[in-house]
Amino acid sequence: MPPAKKPDPNAPVENPIINLLDREPEPLFSDVLLPSPYAPTRSSATDVASGLQEGALYLMAKLTADAKPLYDGLIWRIYSETTNTDGRLQLVATHKGGDAEFRLEPGSYLIHTAYGYAQSTNRIMIGKEVQSKMVTLNAGGIKFGATLKDGQTIDGKPVSFDVYGLEFDERGERDLIVSNVTPGSIVRLNADTYHVVSRYGDVNAVVRADVQVLPGKLTEATIFHKAAGITLKLVNERGGEAIANTTWSVLSPGGDVVVEATGAFPDFVLAAGEYEALARNNGRTYLHTFEVTPGEDREVEVVTSVSELSSQQATINN
Known part of the structure; x- marks a missing residue:
């Protein structure tokens, strides 16, 4: 059979493969299109006085750009960019649960969103209008497990996990994110690679591994102890x-x-x-x-x- 013709490099590609790492990053703080000018019907803000001279802010969050909004497990904190007498940002309001509604005086604020150990901080300017914002956390989770030889699960024994960042500080130490995690637990984290240290007992049975957390995914990390x-x-x-x-x-x-x-x-x-x-x-x-x-x-x-x-x-x- 005669050899096949070489493909034309200029020809259009059908169903191209998209590398997720090459895509343009999704906005992590974006406007929300709501069916009505102001969707919330309840007031869930704390320590904020309502008034006609204040702006209304409605917040939602999701793990990834394609995921559904989270309706539980979120902690919202609103900080004023002005500092208090201790030199710290002033906490203006908090809310726990899912979506959140705040009424704020006009000014500049920082919105801190936490879902487990996954978190995001965004800046917003508040006027006297109504704003609705979506926070994309770009987060996933790790489920921890430990086994011995032949896949024997270590149940009811002193096994723990510590999660560190990969980077070292000036003292040569990694940043500890969460410690003493027990087998079977799920830890929510921002999408990234983490250094996991598993300890079996209190002496020298220590195993280390780097684990990658993908956005919107649950990574199962099972550590093998000898x-x-x-x-x-x-x-x-x-x-x-x-x-x-x-x-x-x-x-x-x-x-x-x-x-x-x-x-x-x-x-x-x-x-x-x-x-x-x-x-x-x-x-x-x-x-x-x-x-x-x-x-x-x-x-x-x-x-x-x-x-x-x-x-x-x-x-x-x-």
Whole structure:
């Protein structure tokens, strides 16, 4: 068959593919076309006196330009651009819920809109007329989850998530946006990429990941932890009773202290790897090397008997 003709680069393209990142940005603060000159029939503003010499402002918000307006979960704050005696912007009015109506004296104001941790600030000039504005938050959300090996969900255990911005400040630290988020929770955020830190327990089981939030989308971020719960016991013989008043140190292979505790049954969540348990009791010190396998919670016994310690030493030497 003869070769096909080369396409004409100047020919019109049918159904072109539009890259959303190449589109012109949607206005984040725009007029609202309402069926009547002033849609609200109720007054929801707080701490604002109504009067004939004031302007009327009706506000709505949505996640994206193509989304429906939000009818719950919003917090509106109106600030005057004049500062108070403390040098801060003066809070004029607030409203919680969905759409909001305010009556304001003529002047310049800042409108702060919050939906969870997603937020937007816009400036507006108020006269004696009626204005209706739509705030496009350009926001989405993250739903957090954590698993162990084989997809085993970590339920009912001490797992938490912290969300940071990507940029570092002058001290080399990221801006903390929200902390101690529990698995299954949904956090609303502006569309962006975030640094997520997940902690399983309070020691060294920490996983970090960068997660992207898309406008109008719910991103499910499931963190895979390679860790397990370990309970330490100092015993006179295998399977014996734990000895009280014991001081513990868990060391890394390099000899660094990972965690310390006191008691008969200290328990920790440790990242997978090899450790050495050092137990001190009644003036004596006992050592035992153990390994943490992901997802396998277990007890680690440190035995005080001479025969057991000799057996351990012989195994190490071989």
